[in-house]
Amino acid sequence: MSAASFAGRPVVIGGGLAGLMTALHLAPRHVTVLSPVALGTEASSVWAQGGVAASVGPDDDAGQHLVDTLAAGDGLCDAAAAQRILAGAADAIDTLVKIGTRFDRDAAGVLRLGLEAAHGRRRIVHASGDSTGREIMRAVVAAVRACPSITVLEGVDARRLLTADGAVTGVLAARNNEAITIATRQVVMATGGIGGLFLRSTNPAGCFGQGLAMAARAGAALADLEFVQFHPTALDTPGTPVALVSEAVRGEGAILVDETGRRFMADVPGAELAPRDVVARALWSELADGHQTFIDARGRVPGGFAAHFPTVTALCHAHGIDPDREPIPVRPAAHYHMGGIAVDAEGRSTIAGLWACGEVSRTGLHGANRLASNSLLEAVVCARTVSRSIEGAETAPVVAPRAVALPVRQDPAGVRRIVSNAAGVLRDRQALRTGIEALLPLAIGNGAEADPALVGLLIAVTALQRRESRGAHFRTDWPHHATVALTRTLTLSDALRDAEMLVSAVAA
Template identity: 65%
Template sequence: MSTDIHDLAGRPVIIGGGIAGLMTALHLAPEPVLLLSRSPLGAEASSVWAQGGLAAALGGDDDPALHLADTLAAGDGLCDPEAVRRIVHAAPAAIENLARLGVRFDRTPEGALRLGLEAAHSRRRIVHASGDGSGREVMRGLAAAARSTPTITVLEGVEAQRLAVEDGRIVGVQVSSSTGPLLLATGRVILATGGIGGLFQGSTNPLGSFGQGLALAARAGAILADMEFIQFHPTALDGPGRPMSLVSEAVRGEGAIMVDETGRRFLEGIPGAELAPRDIVARAVWNHLADGHRVFLDARQKPGPAFARHFPTIAAACGRAGIDPAVDLVPIRPAQHYHMGGVAVDRSGRTSVPGLWACGEVASTGLHGANRLASNSLTEAIVCARWVAESVAGSCGHPGIRFAATAQPEPDPRAVRPLLSRALGVTRHGEALKEAAGALLSLAQRNGAASDPAVVGLMIAIAALQRQESRGAHFRTDFPGHAAVARRSRMTLDAALVAARELQHAKRLEEAG
């Protein structure tokens, strides 16, 4: 790297180069800021892969109150209504700001934004860019804007390994790079590290996204919330490729249906059918597959011959598998897609650790509840980035300290993937969760390559065990009903470790007779 890292001490540090990180950096300008990206900017960000677009009440027949109602309904009792209200009301202006930054949204011949429909939305309110390439186009526009902003310094090929904490607050970041370990002294850190798809064998996310920000926050003592709520997208292209190619919900919004190998439309009896909330559709597909059927998306009639024009990214992925969606059935199955849980934050993105903020998928704002409404995630990132930036800019910040580096192993989630895939999939059961927690505890305590991924997986497993009900994306086959009172879960790493050790002790007592 040509940049002298020592000249950058004291600046706010943003960890993550996706949409949440870039938007926060742009909103912080003209304050100098340092943005860390593990890979070349945009190369591995989940944001680039987003197909569905951004949800906002922009249509003449729409209103933020309707967007609010749809989000609350999908969240199955666990959304924070005030957080949802603030975000959906801010969404239209945030979309307009993206357009001013150079993002090229799809428009009608008259110049109006072209709005799409997705599951559980009562109106057409999904804004797209380049058809199903929305994330890629938004990232292009934001990356160009960031590179042309002189106060934003981007360090690529740099990965945060630990947050330094002194007297309960952030004082720095330890990172690794091609030149070795580096120390960044700062009292203001923003996590924008994305999701957890790399913890699963079947995911639509980049394999390099395995909850790094969650591990950083957990080891720094932060409270994490709703970790058990993981969304499985019902329509990932069924094949050997990993990560799995997503077949966007927007395809069903344009009229595609689901059928099995007999041609039967097996979702007809479910309210909303193909456009029911994701958790309902994912479980229906999962159970049909478990009964020995195959499941396909039938887009031959709608959108039919227009498929490749409307969904070029999906058409290309299908083409690589030898499938033409205009004439062939598309084999699909559920795959891990999005994490509703994350680092607990307040309205300004502040975590429970002074000097630490979080934005995007790594944060738990209360917007998504138990089940994210389609295309609310990118909207959340661009809306909340402004509030995070305002909070960071308004904070005097600790100047940070020089601290000693300690070598950390390169994180590797491969040992964790089979554990989470078996126990924390579309459906869950207490005994499998206990077994997974025991194995994850062992990995987490070894301080090896699997330690950080195992820490994240362990917190998910313990939260799933403690939620003895089925709600939204969390479905317990041993507790299939709703609890009487909806409650969000909150947990620290220390609490998760204590719970896992108690389970381990109870198992030993049981085995001893």
């Protein structure tokens, strides 16, 4: 492989929906996509069951969608950014259809719209019931492979951003542990989420915040990292990743019960369709009290469970569970990261030449708690925004990046228990301090856990600093809202300084 042949092209890091849509929108400009795995396999986009939130129904509009989004975001959404992204919903759906996505429709050809938690309208556009991500990615991957201006380098693992004078100069990557240096002035970070940092997650195990680590080490500002959404209803099986039991199951009438059949969400506003953080904490509390928690869909899904939710049915059957005859055992699992690389309205980070798109970014759409199914919408809408920004950007001449040693391949296994104990569904000062003490030496080291530990450290530091409970961030020692909702932005140097001060104070 000759990296020189790709010099000067925009480089997209990540082969999920956000990255691939950005590459497609950049056509006919030549672009290089780096993906550590084969396209359409280990991306969270592929596993998305619920759908795309879009105000395309006759009783809906972007204004109502915005109201629901802001309510879920619990005071931390950027209202202007949210309005701009949500207004692009109809165009996003149309774009996906033109690419070849087969969304579910009724006999008249009208899109079937589902309901999910905290939405005031049926506005979830889905495909094959609960296989939306797989269908969208099938169409998008096919479009990418057919596009002559896109070069996809599969099996290539990006490990560092290369910079000079505060601007991007290249990407250091590896294939089979052989270093590859690509000179470029334009990089799009689209690496997805952080679920792989936790013992239980619905994300691919390889999604552990690599993009955040690369951006942080390059000096980029990050924002709202403490907000990690735990999906309340992951299939209760050992290990990570765990299968997701889509929120759409509850949207179609299934209820949450304990081992006795008690409906423990009945008296909660919104019941089973309350915001995800509320439902996750309710399940967590039931489990902490020694109960088991289940989704009971028996006789509650019009048309039959298997016909409506073929993916969930297959997952249940693989574990010996028949949803038509017995409740489905579930528990919370890390699912989505609302924080990320701080970006402006065009997706630009604080480093010249670095854009971010998708879950790795912090656009302001999600605030403290993502509204269900807004993530796929954000990826599609913001991919177009980022591509337009790149097309209009002035760039300096490409130069040979400075030589940097290739870091070892990263592995989050050694930090999962630490991060899970420190920054789980319920948090407190002592657990966060203990986590920071354990993560700091790993994060500043050179081992295989350095980048995962760094991301875990950043989350723990910001969670310790947020002395309130808001959205997906719940402190048992600070259970109430602060008077003012503040977005917190930090850099790696800020976080390391604060962590080192804390550890020094404990040692003293």
